[in-house]
Amino acid sequence: MSTRVAQVLTIAGTDSGGGAGIQADMKTMQERHVFSTCVVVAVTAQNTLGVLDVEVMPKRIIDKQFEALADDFDIKAAKTGMLANAEVVHTVVENYKKYNFGPLVVDPVMIAKGGAKLLSDNAIDAVQNELIPLAYLITPNLPEAEKLSGITINSIDEVKLAAQKLQELGAKNVLIKGGHFDNSSESRDYVLFENGEELELVGQRFETNNTHGTGDTISSVIVSELAKGRDLRKAIKTGKQFINASIEHGIEVGHGHGPLNHWAFSEENK
Numbered sequence: 001m002s003t004r005v006a007q008v009l010t011i012a013g014t015d016s017g018g019g020a021g022i023q024a025d026m027k028t029m030q031e032r033h034v035f036s037t038c039v040v041v042a043v044t045a046q047n048t049l050g051v052l053d054v055e056v057m058p059k060r061i062i063d064k065q066f067e068a069l070a071d072d073f074d075i076k077a078a079k080t081g082m083l084a085n086a087e088v089v090h091t092v093v094e095n096y097k098k099y100n101f102g103p104l105v106v107d108p109v110m111i112a113k114g115g116a117k118l119l120s121d122n123a124i125d126a127v128q129n130e131l132i133p134l135a136y137l138i139t140p141n142l143p144e145a146e147k148l149s150g151i152t153i154n155s156i157d158e159v160k161l162a163a164q165k166l167q168e169l170g171a172k173n174v175l176i177k178g179g180h181f182d183n184s185s186e187s188r189d190y191v192l193f194e195n196g197e198e199l200e201l202v203g204q205r206f207e208t209n210n211t212h213g214t215g216d217t218i219s220s221v222i223v224s225e226l227a228k229g230r231d232l233r234k235a236i237k238t239g240k241q242f243i244n245a246s247i248e249h250g251i252e253v254g255h256g257h258g259p260l261n262h263w264a265f266s267e268e269n270k
């Protein structure tokens with residue numbers, strides 16, 4: 001007997017090291033029991049030590065991947081990750097508007113944990129003016145929230161101001177991830193919902209280098225839950241629990257910023 005399952009899409013770059021990008025997204029989606037599909041917009045030669053090289057895909061093959069998925073699948077929610085440059089942002093926006101892939105989660109990936117630039121500066125305008133207005137949810141980390149909102153963030157009040165600014169740019173809901181608040185023993189994420197409600201997710205901050213792919217992973221949990229029809233507040237809480245488990249029960253892989261344990265949450269909740 002076969003079962004119909006929710007189908008979900010990630011539009012992003014690959015990570016040969018398997019810890020971030022499309023690989024982290026698809027591993028996470030698998031753990032959340034949705035069927036994952038992908039549009040590869042760039043290939044990175046990457047490991048836990050850093051990014052060696054990047055090749056951006058031509059528009060033709062990005063368009064064709066969207067077409068192939070739209071012809072055959074019933075995609076209920078989609079997310080974006082690394083989009084590389086302005087041309088890719090235009091292409092993704094054009095395709096997302098053309099097809100019906102459900103709510104869009106925008107993870108505005110800019111710089112890898114190892115320091116490599118994954119979005120060129122000239123793409124910021126396109127992200128602000130073309131992509132953000134399509135976002136059901138945007139999930140920037142602190143430096144990304146600063147860049148996109150133009151607000152320097154040193155306090156929770158400034159986090160809130162930045163979230164409001166991102167809503168003014170057109171994002172319906174905003175999750176600002178606090179993983180980059182270095183000088184705290186807590187991890188703090190802030191959510192501003194469409195209706196003005198707020199949510200603060202406060203958790204333990206784990207002392208570890210193994211946080212490669214945290215942003216990709218939390219946004220992939222959220223988009224998976226949305227594809228299954230869960231409400232956003234519940235989806236975000238599940239995302240946070242998944243991240244906590246994947247950091248707390250860490251694995252040792254590679255010699256740099258190591259990846260997460262993507263199966264820890266499922267093991268805990270068997």
Ligand SMILES: Nc1ncnc2c1ncn2[C@@H]1O[C@H](COP(=O)(O)OP(=O)(O)O)[C@@H](O)[C@H]1O
Nearest residue numbers: 141177178179180187204205206211214215243
């Ligand atoms: N050391 C840590 N301990 C606990 N949670 C963390 C840690 N680092 C990141 N997180 C959590 O992981 C998620 C991703 O955050 P962040 O690292 O800011 O994003 P990104 O990977 O996009 O830079 C957030 O929920 C954040 O609170």
Ligand SMILES: Cc1ncc(COP(=O)(O)O)c(N)n1
Nearest residue numbers: 013014020021112113212213
């Ligand atoms: C292809 C790709 N996408 C996203 C990230 C960000 O992940 P992180 O900030 O954890 O390095 C990455 N390193 N590579």
